[in-house]
Amino acid sequence: MHTKMKSHESIRRLTVAAMLTAIAWVLQLIEISVPFLVPGFIKFDLSDLPALIGAFSLGPWWGVFIQLAKNLLHLPFFFGSSFGVGEMNNFLLGGIFVLIAGLIYHHRKTRKNAIIGSVLGAVCMALVSMPLNYFVTYPLYFQLMIAKETVIGMYTAILQPAAYVPTADPLFNCLLIFNVPFTLVKGLLNVLICYLIYKPLSKTVLSKELLSEETLNVVDRKKRKRNLWILTVIGIALLVIQAFLWAVELFPETFAFAEPVVKLTGAMQKLLADPEKTWILKAAVVAAFHAAGVAGLLCVILGAINLGRLKKQHAEDAAEDANSAESLDNPM
Numbered sequence: 001m002h003t004k005m006k007s008h009e010s011i012r013r014l015t016v017a018a019m020l021t022a023i024a025w026v027l028q029l030i031e032i033s034v035p036f037l038v039p040g041f042i043k044f045d046l047s048d049l050p051a052l053i054g055a056f057s058l059g060p061w062w063g064v065f066i067q068l069a070k071n072l073l074h075l076p077f078f079f080g081s082s083f084g085v086g087e088m089n090n091f092l093l094g095g096i097f098v099l100i101a102g103l104i105y106h107h108r109k110t111r112k113n114a115i116i117g118s119v120l121g122a123v124c125m126a127l128v129s130m131p132l133n134y135f136v137t138y139p140l141y142f143q144l145m146i147a148k149e150t151v152i153g154m155y156t157a158i159l160q161p162a163a164y165v166p167t168a169d170p171l172f173n174c175l176l177i178f179n180v181p182f183t184l185v186k187g188l189l190n191v192l193i194c195y196l197i198y199k200p201l202s203k204t205v206l207s208k209e210l211l212s213e214e215t216l217n218v219v220d221r222k223k224r225k226r227n228l229w230i231l232t233v234i235g236i237a238l239l240v241i242q243a244f245l246w247a248v249e250l251f252p253e254t255f256a257f258a259e260p261v262v263k264l265t266g267a268m269q270k271l272l273a274d275p276e277k278t279w280i281l282k283a284a285v286v287a288a289f290h291a292a293g294v295a296g297l298l299c300v301i302l303g304a305i306n307l308g309r310l311k312k313q314h315a316e317d318a319a320e321d322a323n324s325a326e327s328l329d330n331p332m
Helices: 002-029 048-057 060-082 085-107 111-144 148-156 170-202 218-250 259-273 279-289 291-329
Strands: none
Touching: 002 048, 002 060, 048 060, 048 085, 048 111, 048 170, 060 085, 060 291, 085 111, 085 170, 111 148, 111 170, 148 170, 218 259, 218 291
């Protein structure tokens, strides 16, 4: 029975994490610009909220997993918009946010610790955004997409003194004046909404009461099997997308109808052939380009392994039930 409960708890966590990942992905698509406050390429969304809920209900590393899965799902469809740099930045900052919040909350599960952990996570996310953007994210943008002067111009169009106050480095000033407060406010809004909705959720879809004896039945097994098949199908879909990207890269003339993708693969090949680009940048671009395939392969492997375990568990339970029935029929 203990093994069965442990297995059901693992499946419950995986199912809840998959549900939260799907919600996070949808929220990531619903992004809005904040005019007059930050440049238009900086978007606001609430996609960190499901990961924060996951960090509290499932564990801190589950929150990080949701952040990673959300960005991997986002990457194949929006690779051309930032060459994967935006997704990398979102994962690193969001991962720090939910990991710190989850670690502090799970040290002692109280409302006070949840608030302290999530607020501290938001503050750390904002502070880390400064060196991450200055040394990694924005330099990648400058090499891949847009000139540094153009980006600085977008910031100074909102606030002219940002070019020379408080330091002589305009990029440093812009990140300090605009990005750090924006990231902090974004994190705190996620914290506020989580505070308002977490308790009702904890009594319903996140409740461990779903593991009561009544749920340990055939219906529950069917639900788990369905969720694993969904995971496997998602993995296959990601592999198909990756295969399409490879085909376009190898045979661009054949796929002329997919002009944006052809342009994207052409830009990537040009970048990889440029001797002036650093190997770190090239490795990052290659990793981002193949992320859909890696994520798809992992989904298929996880789905297949757990479907096999589920089938084995079903056979063991059936054998156990048969033995129990036989012992009842033949008490002596």
